[in-house]
Amino acid sequence: MQGPTTTEKIALADWAQSIQQSTIQQLLAVATHPGHISFALGLPAAELFPIEGYTQATLQLLQARPNALQYGMPEGGLKRHIVKLMELRNVSCREEQVFLTAGAQQGISLIARLLLNAKGTVLMEETIYSGIVQAIEPLQPRILTVPSDPRTGMDVDAVVSFVEGGERPAFIYAISDGHNPLGVSLSLEKRQRLVALARRFQIPIVEDDPYGLLWYNDEQVQPSMKALDADWVFYLGSFSKILAPALRVGWLVVPEQLGFMLSALKEGSDINTASFAQRSIASYMDTGLLPDHLIALRKEYSLRRDTMVRAIQKHFPESARFHPVNNGMFLWVELPAKIDTERLLNTAIEEECVAFVPGSAFSMGSNSYASHCMRLNFSNCNAQRIEEGIARLGRVIARFLAD
């Protein structure tokens, strides 16, 4: 058996010396503890999974296609369904521009490795989904950050001033709707300005859009950035939030000429996206059940969002600030500056068995804005648990404020 001494002797790549266990990994354990209420992770509601339809589709597939478990080329049928889904994001694309991935995270990782040199530059918000950093950190990148406005999203003026100052990042990472962790949707004017900038300076935008199809008010839906420019926006979609995360299937919509490069990189990474998962999703979508499923998800998640909003208004101190969201799974709450939400989390788990993600988990570099903020997921718990969990959190916050 190996002892710690052996491992210490293993020469790791330079970047790997600084790997730390991720907050999300640690919180996944808490999330599944039965006595706890967790608002921590971006989990969809398991009770809403279309188990029956998916089971029927899978059975049918296994019975009808003897090659269902064999290697294969990316599933054309699935790509055609994705082309139709993209119309809901105002994107008109062709099958040849759709590249299947093991979830949107793999899309980020592949695109980053295709565009970014070791020690190259990436531009993103200073409060952002930690997965983008995990995807690029083996390349030891230089990261330029800009602030975000909680009502209109990414500070595009700050982006402009980097670019006008001569910066040429390999790409700009952006989330148009249901921002993780801020919940915000980027204003249309900012989308237009960002896309114009990308086109003018030939800097690709990587548009991460796992929550784009989960909108709660039809009138507030906006076109994705990909809809505004087909050339310089590389789009990332996912079935994780709209169907089931355990299948790990997502997609990229990219200029067709990048396809063979992505294929080569993907083949070296994991050969291909699980053909059985591709086929089973295509088979489920063939039944025509997805549109109604999406409607049902939007209805239930918007109720949960409303429940959480009311519960926060009732149980959190008046000084807690947050903004309405029209997409996704998250509310972002800013507490009084004296509250360190990392410490708050420890107490919340220990004393009230309730969890969230502290803002610092999404902070780039030395930015301290998020240290008194929290991300709350509203999709995973039903209304009763949301009410109960927010009440518990309110008690912990009140004790911290009184200290």
Place this chain on the structure above:
Amino acid sequence: MQGPTTTEKIALADWAQSIQQSTIQQLLAVATHPGHISFALGLPAAELFPIEGYTQATLQLLQARPNALQYGMPEGGLKRHIVKLMELRNVSCREEQVFLTAGAQQGISLIARLLLNAKGTVLMEETIYSGIVQAIEPLQPRILTVPSDPRTGMDVDAVVSFVEGGERPAFIYAISDGHNPLGVSLSLEKRQRLVALARRFQIPIVEDDPYGLLWYNDEQVQPSMKALDADWVFYLGSFSKILAPALRVGWLVVPEQLGFMLSALKEGSDINTASFAQRSIASYMDTGLLPDHLIALRKEYSLRRDTMVRAIQKHFPESARFHPVNNGMFLWVELPAKIDTERLLNTAIEEECVAFVPGSAFSMGSNSYASHCMRLNFSNCNAQRIEEGIARLGRVIARFLAD
């Protein structure tokens, strides 16, 4: 819509400028053409997939576990089954040393990214599975190569002389059994010498073993290198060849202390290995059907191997040389030096609708040894098609020799 001019303007990472479409991707299309007989790819036999057992296990899972489609921690039940499977490779390990991956290819990619710096050094054979090169090429590595003996495998003397000359590769890539593409099993003496070298110079061996459980003569089975040293051998296993490739589940057995680093790298790459696939394989293995399935695979594949050996002896020229194999899916055939097997392949596909992989697809650097060789897969076609396909190939070879 974007034109080629736009893509030309997209600034790619340096390594990506030289990406070419892979031979394997191109051949996958041929393999699935109904009129063709393909010995090209490493495909298992679809008609041997345990469809019934797997369907039952999947149904049971979907009915019994409402969370079957939800995100989750790596499946402990599956890891326990893998610990038992590893005993068949003479490896005694613990659940905590098993790390689940999206197939063995992802294991290669993750381990490589963990150990190898950009422009670092890797040691491998000069005729080798092209996936190792695809996994590392984004890191623009320096590759040291050694020849292989068709009967005993990797030239360990050549490895020793590199290391004694001062080379310290980040790792040595090796395939113990059913070598891809050579079919050879590394001799026990060479395994022992390699492992001793790894230990002495603290150079990890990455042991790629997707074919280790597919052996055809019990008496010729040898322990994996991992069985000879738990510290310096990192083991890669896969369900692709023993169960079904379309699920994309494999595993690493590594020192436990590497686990959290692999988790962080994996999370950045694709979050986790598809939980539903993990759970469905665990559920299938719970039925206890895998050992009998393995026995059935070994029986049928050894028959196919024997059929192919006899067919080659009958239809190929006497000057064709090949060696018996005890594992895996491939025979490696060396034709007279005047035959360029890339050209042969084109003619074989066009005139006789039969395919194989030309040796050059597995050649590192400027090594020309393999240019008159071919890799033949014997697992995917039944005996009748093997007989027919080898007869067709024999005709093409005869015409080339007569030219």
